Amino acid sequence: MSSPDAMQPAIASLAKTCEAIANGRYDDVDGLFDIITDKNVPESIRALAETFSSMVVQVEAREFHSGQLIEDLTETRRKLELAEAQLRKENQELKVRLDKFEVAYDEEEAKMEVEKVADTDYFRTLQARAKSMRSKYKKQP
Amino acid sequence: MTKIISTHSYRGGTGKSNVTANIAASLALRGHKVGIVDTDIQSPGIHTLFHVDLNTVTHTLNNYLWGYCGIKDTNLDITDGVKGPDGEPSITGPGKVFFIPSSIKTGDIARIVKEMYDVEALNRGFMEFCDTMELDYLLIDTHPGVNEETLLSIAISDTLLLILRPDIQDYQGTAVTLELARKLEVPQLFLVVNKALETFDFQDLSQRIFSNYRTPVAAVLPLSTDLIQIGSTGLIRTLHPDHAFTRSIETIADSIE
Numbered sequence: 001m002s003s004p005d006a007m008q009p010a011i012a013s014l015a016k017t018c019e020a021i022a023n024g025r026y027d028d029v030d031g032l033f034d035i036i037t038d039k040n041v042p043e044s045i046r047a048l049a050e051t052f053s054s055m056v057v058q059v060e061a062r063e064f065h066s067g068q069l070i071e072d073l074t075e076t077r078r079k080l081e082l083a084e085a086q087l088r089k090e091n092q093e094l095k096v097r098l099d100k101f102e103v104a105y106d107e108e109e110a111k112m113e114v115e116k117v118a119d120t121d122y123f124r125t126l127q128a129r130a131k132s133m134r135s136k137y138k139k140q141p
Numbered sequence: 142m143t144k145i146i147s148t149h150s151y152r153g154g155t156g157k158s159n160v161t162a163n164i165a166a167s168l169a170l171r172g173h174k175v176g177i178v179d180t181d182i183q184s185p186g187i188h189t190l191f192h193v194d195l196n197t198v199t200h201t202l203n204n205y206l207w208g209y210c211g212i213k214d215t216n217l218d219i220t221d222g223v224k225g226p227d228g229e230p231s232i233t234g235p236g237k238v239f240f241i242p243s244s245i246k247t248g249d250i251a252r253i254v255k256e257m258y259d260v261e262a263l264n265r266g267f268m269e270f271c272d273t274m275e276l277d278y279l280l281i282d283t284h285p286g287v288n289e290e291t292l293l294s295i296a297i298s299d300t301l302l303l304i305l306r307p308d309i310q311d312y313q314g315t316a317v318t319l320e321l322a323r324k325l326e327v328p329q330l331f332l333v334v335n336k337a338l339e340t341f342d343f344q345d346l347s348q349r350i351f352s353n354y355r356t357p358v359a360a361v362l363p364l365s366t367d368l369i370q371i372g373s374t375g376l377i378r379t380l381h382p383d384h385a386f387t388r389s390i391e392t393i394a395d396s397i398e
Contacts, residue, residue, distance in 0.1 A: 103353045105313040114320045117287055123324075130296040130325050
């Protein structure tokens, strides 16, 4: 049987490693390997340390994988944002092109242009002459 | 009595001369006596469509307006200039096409633009042309834009054909010209949409233009590659009797006949 003297530092080391892992420090696990290889430490504690170290490896691997996933997602988000900006730009361009097909004009401006021409002596004379000319022809059989 | 038809567009490049010439051919093919006056003195274009070589012509509308000759001296019978795909004259019936050209000499164009001319003389010329040739129809190909000559042509017209392209700038100018024509009480107003891309829905375009201007759309004419190839070297009406453009020209002729 191992002595309580050999158990005490081993449990303290396990507690310390536990704390390090809880804080995300996966490199701080050398103590575990010391326990696993220390023949003076009771078998059950060494087995515990071994199980524990394999858990650490799994957690670390999972952490690494998650980190990569986050990186991938961030990259995907960046690409999506770029694509969205591109789409918004294309939409704007298409709208401009669509406006060309729309039958629309500035009514105020057209009205002003008409006034400019209609408000001349020449136009008024022409208007009167056109009117009399048409009524004259209408009277003809 | 002669029915006077003006073709006008607010901006250049609408294919106004082309439409005028093809309508003239269509009406003549129906047996009418048609006269055309090219009053687009700054950029005459009707003559090439009828294969008229203006270099051999001495009396033009310019000479008449300067008082150098009478209007009847400027008249050309271009009936045989309406040619079919075989190059032979298409009009064999009683129909006739008479033509008063504008000068293509750059000096003449510069002079008439710079010196202006008596718009009244132009009016008298129109009337004399109608009477002496006993025309059924007088087609006036006007200069683009709004000036005294075009307003006169519009004022004396029984029918005004306003040519426009499906384009925002043409929409604006068309609204202006239409309103002026209404003020001049032109009895018959028609819009003719030219150079519509074949990918457009013509029915829909026609409907939208009609509801915006509250003016009948006589036809929507297509812009197609074969039309570009013919360009201004001939009349589509007789060169391509089955073309969609020809069918639309016939529809316009139906409306004004």
